[in-house]
Every structure is written in structure tokens, then in C-alpha cells.
Amino acid sequence: MRYHNITMDDMNNGIGLRTVLWLSGCSHECKGCQNPLTWNPDDGLIFDDAAKDELFGYLSKDYIDGLTLSGGDPLYEGNRAEVEILVRQIKNEMPDKSIWLYTGYDYEEINEFKLLDFIDVVVDGKYVEELRDVTMHWAGSTNQRVIDVKASKKEGKTVLYEKDC
Secondary structure, three states: OEEEEEEEEEOOOOOOOEEEEEEOOOOOOOOOOOOHHHOOOOOOEEOOHHHHHHHHHHHOOOOOOEEEEEEOOOOOOOOHHHHHHHHHHHHHHOOOOEEEEEOOOOHHHHOOOHHHHHOOEEEEOOOOHHHEOOOOOOOOEOOOEEEEHHHHHHHOOOOEOOOOO
């Protein structure tokens, strides 16, 4: 798995103060994407032990609310296995940290992925430039949804995340 950046104190990609891991690899290639440099899965840095230590160091801070996985697409086929290992470890070691995941896939395409057992919120759907809406919290176009994964799994249907922004 490769990544482009780890942002320590981010307030734009989920509720609270977050650490963001910007992964490489995306097959959606949405027109107007804000991060086209992250599409190539061979670009960026290898997510090695040093990068993992850096990420966990940021997440261990009391004032950090959690992790956001973005990119690229954390669910790019080449990322999925390592992302699952990573989020499982974070939830085991830091169960109070929330994990948000941005993906171009629709939730209904991925809701059976085992790694979602460790994700709190998914922002789903391809970015559609013609549906851009700068007033939306956490999403860029009106087709995208902010989904409460735990409530969705419990209720057996897609449940939107409605906590205060």
C-alpha cells in the first residue's frame, strides 16, 4: 500500500480534529477530483513501519478524535487488505477513536466488506462535478452520502450520519 501524506490536525474531513491518511490508488478517476495525483497506485510513499508509527503517534494524542482514510480511494482493490489490517489494529488499540472512510464506491457495493466492521462513517459515491455543492458537510457533490456504518449494519439498511457537524 502506498500513500501521499499524513495530515495531523485536520478539521475538514470528518467531525472533530482528525488525522488523515491520504492513500494512493483510485480507479474511479472522477472529473474535477481534488486529488488526481493520488490516482496512480504506484505513486507516493510505501506505507511502512515508520509511516505506521507516525500515524499511530498522531492518533495517540488525546485531542485527536480519530482517523480519516481518503486518497485516492482507500478501497482501491490494491489497498483493501492492508487497510483492513490497519483499521482493525487501530480499533483494537484505540477503540474510542472514530474512523471515517471516503470512497468512490456506493455503500451498497461495499457494505459486506469485513473491514467496514471497523469503520464508523463512510462518505460514499463518486464525485460528480456537475453536482458540486460547497454547502454540504463532508461531501463534495449531492450524490454522495455520509453514512453511519454501525447503525446501517444494525438496521440492515443504509442509515445517514446525522450527528451535529
